[in-house]
Amino acid sequence: xxxxxxxxxxxxxxxxxxxxxxxxxxxxxxxxxxxxxxxxxxxxxxxxxxxxxxxxxxxxxxxxxxxxxxxxxxxxxxxxxxxxxxxxxxxxxxxxxxxxxxxxxxxxxxxxxxxxxxxxxxxxxxxxxxxxxxxxxxxxxxxxxxxxxxxxxxxxxxxxxxxxxxxxxxxxxxxxxxxxxxxxxxxxxxxxxxxxxxxxxxxxxxxxxxxxxxxxxxxxxxxxxxxxxxxxxxxxxxxxx
Amino acid sequence: xxxxxxxxxxxxxxxxxxxxxxxxxxxxxxxxxxxxxxxxxxxxxxxxxxxxxxxxxxxxxxxxxxxxxxxxxxxxxxxxxxxxxxxxxxxxxxxxxxxxxxxxxxxxxxxxxxxxxxxxxxxxxxxxxxxxxxxxxxxxxxxxxxxxxxxxxxxxxxxxxxxxxxxxxxxxxxxxxxxxxxxxxxxxxxxxxxxxxxxxxxxxxxxxxxxxxxxxxxxxxxxxxxxxxxxxxxxxxxxxxxxxxxxxxxxxxxxxxxxxxxxxxxxxxxxxxxxxxxxxxxxxxxxxxxxxxxxxxxxxxxxxxxxxxxxxxxxxxxxxxxxxxxxxxxxxxxxxxxxxxxxxxxxxxxxxxxxxxxxxxxxxx
Ligand SMILES: Nc1ncnc2c1ncn2[C@@H]1O[C@H](COP(=O)(O)OP(=O)(O)OP(=O)(O)O)[C@@H](O)[C@H]1O
Ligand SMILES: [Mg+2]
Numbered sequence: 001x002x003x004x005x006x007x008x009x010x011x012x013x014x015x016x017x018x019x020x021x022x023x024x025x026x027x028x029x030x031x032x033x034x035x036x037x038x039x040x041x042x043x044x045x046x047x048x049x050x051x052x053x054x055x056x057x058x059x060x061x062x063x064x065x066x067x068x069x070x071x072x073x074x075x076x077x078x079x080x081x082x083x084x085x086x087x088x089x090x091x092x093x094x095x096x097x098x099x100x101x102x103x104x105x106x107x108x109x110x111x112x113x114x115x116x117x118x119x120x121x122x123x124x125x126x127x128x129x130x131x132x133x134x135x136x137x138x139x140x141x142x143x144x145x146x147x148x149x150x151x152x153x154x155x156x157x158x159x160x161x162x163x164x165x166x167x168x169x170x171x172x173x174x175x176x177x178x179x180x181x182x183x184x185x186x187x188x189x190x191x192x193x194x195x196x197x198x199x200x201x202x203x204x205x206x207x208x209x210x211x212x213x214x215x216x217x218x219x220x221x222x223x224x225x226x227x228x229x230x231x232x233x234x235x236x237x238x239x240x241x
Numbered sequence: 242x243x244x245x246x247x248x249x250x251x252x253x254x255x256x257x258x259x260x261x262x263x264x265x266x267x268x269x270x271x272x273x274x275x276x277x278x279x280x281x282x283x284x285x286x287x288x289x290x291x292x293x294x295x296x297x298x299x300x301x302x303x304x305x306x307x308x309x310x311x312x313x314x315x316x317x318x319x320x321x322x323x324x325x326x327x328x329x330x331x332x333x334x335x336x337x338x339x340x341x342x343x344x345x346x347x348x349x350x351x352x353x354x355x356x357x358x359x360x361x362x363x364x365x366x367x368x369x370x371x372x373x374x375x376x377x378x379x380x381x382x383x384x385x386x387x388x389x390x391x392x393x394x395x396x397x398x399x400x401x402x403x404x405x406x407x408x409x410x411x412x413x414x415x416x417x418x419x420x421x422x423x424x425x426x427x428x429x430x431x432x433x434x435x436x437x438x439x440x441x442x443x444x445x446x447x448x449x450x451x452x453x454x455x456x457x458x459x460x461x462x463x464x465x466x467x468x469x470x471x472x473x474x475x476x477x478x479x480x481x482x483x484x485x486x487x488x489x490x491x492x493x494x495x496x497x498x499x500x501x502x503x504x505x506x507x508x509x510x511x512x513x514x515x516x517x518x519x520x521x522x523x524x525x526x527x528x529x530x531x532x533x534x535x536x537x538x539x540x541x542x543x544x545x546x547x548x549x550x551x552x553x554x555x556x557x558x559x560x561x562x563x564x565x566x567x568x569x570x571x572x573x574x575x576x577x578x579x580x581x582x583x584x585x586x587x588x589x590x591x592x593x594x595x596x597x598x599x600x601x602x603x604x605x606x
Contacts, residue, residue, distance in 0.1 A: 050471065052467075070470075070475075071467075071470040071471060072470045072471075072472075072473050072474055072475045072476075075470070075471050075472060075473035076473040080471065080472075081471060083468075087465055087467075087468045088468075089460065089461045089464050089465060089468070090464060091460055091464055092457060092460060092461060092464075096457045097461075099454065099457070100454075100457060100458055100461050100469075100472065101472050103454060103458075104472055104473030104474050105473075106454070110454065111453060111454050111455040111458065112449070112450070112453050112454075112455055113453055113454065114449075114452050114453050114454070115454055115457075154472065158472055158473065
């Protein structure tokens, strides 16, 4: 298992520093929550790590430097993410979504043939995310929470070692949140997980460590209790919520 | 499910083959049959567009380029074969500007070069263009405009080089097709059978591509290119395959168009014909396998029928047709079929599971 090490990360949009010199270390197997008010730069940080936006500084995952590589190469190095608004392939079925996620390493011949059987990893992921009964349903017809689980399932079959989840429980019911949290625990058994979240209850229940971002900078870091006790955090964030 | 699909497809192909090979040759006069051969060539282009645009979301508004490359490659070979070994084609002798055959004409004397070139040349051009364009993430309208510009440039080039390309007249007056006299109706029928056979072959290829894992990936790229990238694929390569395949199909179509219709010229491959290819596909239903074929044949047939009587009105009618389909029936006529089918009750509704069932040993995905 590898950890994530971010050094002096900076993302600038037209002179505005959305991420302004962030240092971050996530230990292998950790469940790190990334919290902070709207516009703090959380999504932009994940965008930078996954190659979506240009950034300066350094992002290392294991022995590999990620900055400067194209998105699909970073993905192949075992870094996967979900999006704030769930993005699945709406016209394809649940099974097809997972099968595509599992297949980045497939050769031309496999691609040009039809899927004759369901790959084992896909079958397992279907069970894990609880969508086995809906495998032939178009992903566009899933409920919001189910789409989020499908996205997590896609990361599982993609066999990523670092999961970056952008607000995975937003809009979910209480039961769905608990199920998602349990899913995160299982997933983190042999993976490193970073979760962006606004939901404080969810964070308290499932976070291992927490980093608070504010205006593009790290404001505080530590265990849930440490962060909650930090007066600076209470002032900018917890005080408001 | 798979078994049912291939069973239905088998029946579909059999019905198509019976219609094309048994019914049409008996029911249609020689003249109508050669018109059908022409329409089927246009339908081949449509099969490729259905793949690249319908499944891949690439608005290929410049297929005339690939159609033209295939057509001219075949026409050059046929001209040289008519002229005989070492001789220049009739039109070059007529213009009298050249003492010898231009170097780039020479390889086309050999069928071993010319025939593969009708397909490989368009594919090569598509590969080079696609590599440049898709890597740079040129998309949507920009890609369409670029394709159109290329079609326009090719027309200008052909017209400008009249001495070696036949200019506006193009290449025509072919006598033979691989030793067979094209004036003989029997041989014209043979050309029709070749065209019909190739169309079925291209449909089979397109079907395989659409049903393969690649086909699913192509739809994924069409609907969310960015997401595909985060799964570790390079969408540029995915698009490139569909684009190159469509170009090869258009090239083959152009190559067969020449013996079937007896001419290839700039007016057949420029901006307007390139748009017409797409209109047929849009009318028929771009995302389906058969929609593009039926749409292309229907539009081409309507064009022949209507432009005989109202030559000026056809252009407007065609434009209107396109607008109506895009505005009210984005899935084309094929979506009407689907709507009717959907009236029937769905089969077994899938069971709904409430939440993820998590057990650690299951997650070693
Ligand atoms: N592409 C962009 N161009 C310009 N500014 C941007 C861009 N993307 C984000 N920003 C700005 O960068 C800042 C950080 O945005 P970001 O989306 O990372 O915040 P966030 O912490 O994820 O917030 P939220 O909790 O609302 O999702 C915001 O002020 C936003 O307006
Ligand atoms: Mg955000």
